[in-house]
Amino acid sequence: MGMTMTQKILAHHAGLESVQAGQLILANLDLVLGNDITSPVAIKEFSKLGKDSVFDREKITMVMDHFVPNKDIKAAQQCKMCRDFCMEKNITHFYDVGRMGIEHALLPEKGLVTAGNLVIGADSHTCTYGALGAFSTGVGSTDMAFGMATGKAWFKVPSAIKINLTGKLRKYVSGKDVILNLIGKIGVDGALYKSLEFDGEGLSSLTVSDRLCMANMAIEAGAKNGIFAVDELTLEYLENHNAEKPVIYKADDNAQYDEVIDINLSEIEPTVAFPHLPENAKIFRDIDDIEINQVVIGSCTNGRLEDLISAAEILKGRKCAENVRVIIIPATQKIYLDALRMGLIEIFIESGAVVSTPTCGPCLGGYMGILAEGEKAVTTTNRNFVGRMGHPESEIYLASPATAAASAVTGKITSPWEVMNYEV
DSSP: OBOOHHHHHHHHHHTOSOOOTTOEEEEEOSEEEEETTTHHHHHHHHHTTTOSSOSOGGGEEEEOOSSTTTOSHHHHHHHHHHHHHHHHTTOSEEEOTTTOBOHHHHHHHTTOOOTTOEEEESSGGGGGGGGGTOEEEEOOHHHHHHHHHHSEEEEEOOEEEEEEEESOOOTTOOHHHHHHHHHHHHOTTTTTTEEEEEESGGGGGSOHHHHHHHHHGGGGGTOSEEEEOOOHHHHHHHHHTTOOOOOOOOOOTTBOOSEEEEEEGGGOOOEEEOTTOTTOEEEGGGOOOOBOSEEEEOHHHHOSHHHHHHHHHHHTTOOOOTTOEEEEOOSBHHHHHHHHHTTHHHHHHHHTOEEOOSOOGGGGTSSSSOBOTTOEEEESSSOOOTTTTBOTTOEEEEOOHHHHHHHHHHTBOOOHHHHTTOOO
């Protein structure tokens, strides 16, 4: 029986010739990730194992990003625990204030993930690295502790859904619109514990940033992971970021898929996910005027340079609506610096936006942009659950950076096509 990309990666790391959906395996890990919220729990569990050292100090990374710079005493204590552990265990890849970024943007940027890797992280959006042809998935802090100690983790091999991409995206349409459209079709449990495997001739029209965004939100469809076929764009990205030599796995021609979904990228329109689930996807012909109070452009989903460039193109020479607070968060220090050198930060500030140091802050309702009762926000983050960004009676609308920027200008949920007078 043929295997999917994911199944081939899992088989190799388990030392098996083949695996099949539903099989339980123990696999070797290439990277174990934690952040300032999840790592302290893993550190406590690690201490119970009686291990003096981690399995490989080069294959563990902790990124201080959720409540960093620290918002309160508890956040400071959590980061101190991570800092002390990494210093004691001589962990190479520890990223703190000044060196850090939002983890799922930082690790690809640092070249810590390559095609063919098996990565676990105590954060549900670890599935991001599938954009680079890796198997990556979120785990609990206990699994992270076991992974740090042994370099191994247990997996149930997932079945798969193939996403066949054709066509090419139109102007002001991005990977965020594609993944919201897909989740709108299949629902938040449409790929439950399955692998979403993206391939097809349309793949070449998606940038690596598009793919990172789409893989990031595979979990919002319930998927175990999202993964993209490796092509020249992938290999160029990995080389430019000094990643280790890639190992390319291709799905067999007779690989078994639970379903094949065709997506014509040229038919995708700017899309918005309404409260309170990512599956509530709508296009603008179905959207009435909805006034908003806040816009957030950033996160592990859409805080990359390409996202900031997209937002800046719309905000340049325009002002944010007076009744809207606009918060822009570059995902890493490098992205921040690149945006500064390109003049993007000046565009944002002149438009009336505020620019923050890299942080997950507002995405999880932590800080740097909490919503009050009854407030509405358009955000480029990945979840719009009840109370996700603040008060349980606030509303979150998920959108692309272009749509978020257009909405910032008008003060209501607005298509970038409308603001930029794009002829469809």
